[in-house]
Amino acid sequence: MPLSQSLFLNYVSSYISTMKRLWFYVIMISLAGCKEDDISNVELREFRLIQGSSLRYHIGNFPTEGGITITKQAKEYTVSRIVVDTTLGGATYEYTPAAGFKGQDSAEITRTDSDGSKKISEQTTRIVISVE
DSSP states (O other), X not given: OXXXXXXXHHHHHHHHHHHHXXXXXXXXXXXXXXXXXXHSEEEEEEEEEOTTOOEEEXXXXXXXXXXXXXXXXXXXXXXXXXXXXXXXXXXXXXXXXXXXXXXXXXXXXXXXXXXXXXXXXXXXXXXXXXXX
């Protein structure tokens, strides 16, 4: 085999190897960016409370199919729940910090809409509460 043909084949082999590695890194980086949290739509709500007070956050109407749940419970609480709101209608999140707690706490509320056979949409609200 002539030298120029041998150099060309080495070049092509090296090029293919480099491209394989490049595609491998591109795929790995894109997969690393995919997390379960990225699938649903996340909305951030921040609140400040004075120690000894409570929070009532109106979430909205209940979906026809699906539901509203606490998907990540607060850590420092006496009350952290979803209740039926007879005044505003729909659902309200209630939070009362633990006695003596000062600092930041958070909870996540997820609303899932369904057509009865499959999930249509999911909206997560991350509630961050600063207790002073």
